[in-house]
Amino acid sequence: MTSEPPPERAVEPDPSGAGIDAAALYDLLNPWDPDRYPGDRFYAGLLAGAGSVLDVGCGTGAMLHRLRADGHRGRLVGLDPDTDALARARRRTDVEWVEGTAADARWDGEFDLAVMTGHAFQFLVADEEIRASLAAVRAALRPGGRFAFETRHPQARAWQEWNPANAADITGVDGRPLRVWHEVDSVAGGAVAFHGTTATPDGRVLRVDRAVLRFLELPALNSLLAEAGYEIEAQYGDWECGPVGAGSREIVTVARRPAGSA
Template sequence: MYSDADAAALYDLLNPWDPERWSGDAFYAELVMAAGSVLDVGCGTGSMLRWSREHGHVGRLVGLDPDPAALARARRRADIEWIDGMAAGAKWEAEFDLATMTGHAFQFLVTDDDVRASLGAIRAALREGGRFAFETRHPRARAWEAWNPSNATDITDAAGRILRVWHEVEAVVDGAVTFTGTTADPYGTVLRVDRASLRFLDVLALDAFLAEAGFEVEARYGDWQRGPVTPVSQEIITLARRP
């Protein structure tokens, strides 16, 4: 079987952090490098914070994630704080200039209570004037329609195993998409199946939650080049501020 540690390593191969290649990574890198202290919520394997330290960030960097296998990879870099936990349980008070949720991590907040508790804790963690940057997939783009075996990815992992990875949607209910991610060998033998749900919120719903939590929307973009959100935008990229 494909272990949790294997899956975490595969994630890094499938999602390499490289601001020179990926405009989304460059967007966040600019924000992080300009902030004195950064909290990365849902940091996963810690690629963004590790890159930031390697490229000269000298301030406080904290990564928060509930996945032990991902954090084990993150902790290969010891000059960053790695915390096991979820946003809703965070207890920081006015300690950070910037909070981020990259890689569509915000969409894992499926219920209203999840969103409210997480936004409240993130706002509390920010200093006055601190900013929260995150992105969600625009629901009108219906990204989940491409999550099927015909769009499988073939990749060789660090152990030299040739793998095929694909996603399949199980249900779409009230804006929440439940799907599976399957890892198999080249002959179709399934090694691992993971299940998750993501919530797709539109701009009006996002702004209502942000306002309720005490955030002000500073900027809103529909792509990583900072274009406006339109009906055909793939992303809803938000930069919110704690007044």
């Protein structure tokens, strides 16, 4: 596997996908397992205490599937714009699945906790998109409700590790061996454009996916949160709840809609 989980949920599939199921491939590369992965364990702790949960950018729904299977009895809602991913998520029918982006959310004070896991927050690229998304998620929270998400700290320059030398060799859902890697196309203004390649072990390309991620500096992120009316409850530089510092690879944020706020 790569030294860090590859950039998640690449979009714009190449027509030459050769039967590769992108949603199933995502699940293979990014399994939800709090017993193995510190990031999943961090979120599992928050989820367990929340009576109602909105998973923004839920993808294939693996987190909510596991949460329900583990006995969560409250309201669980997954929101995602990817129809193929949602089709896979809908295999479980005791969770609400809604097609749309974060900015499309139209709930009003209905959730104790909203989350964006798997670095999904970084797919919000333009400031206007971030502002609209933060506002919609805040509106969906009950007063006092929390919004938890993470973004890679730009100082770690994680994109430098996205290259064929860090390819992941996996077995596809159909049993055939696959090799997956990522390459950077451009870095400008805090936005990193990249493409992911799925190929046979001998290098025959089966699928190419492209996406752009935003790497926000901490002051800019906190300014946008304050502008949207959040209080920052906590920020960590790693999944063990260490402080954000010079060596941090992550900015893990727990923000709150203030109690008594409109």
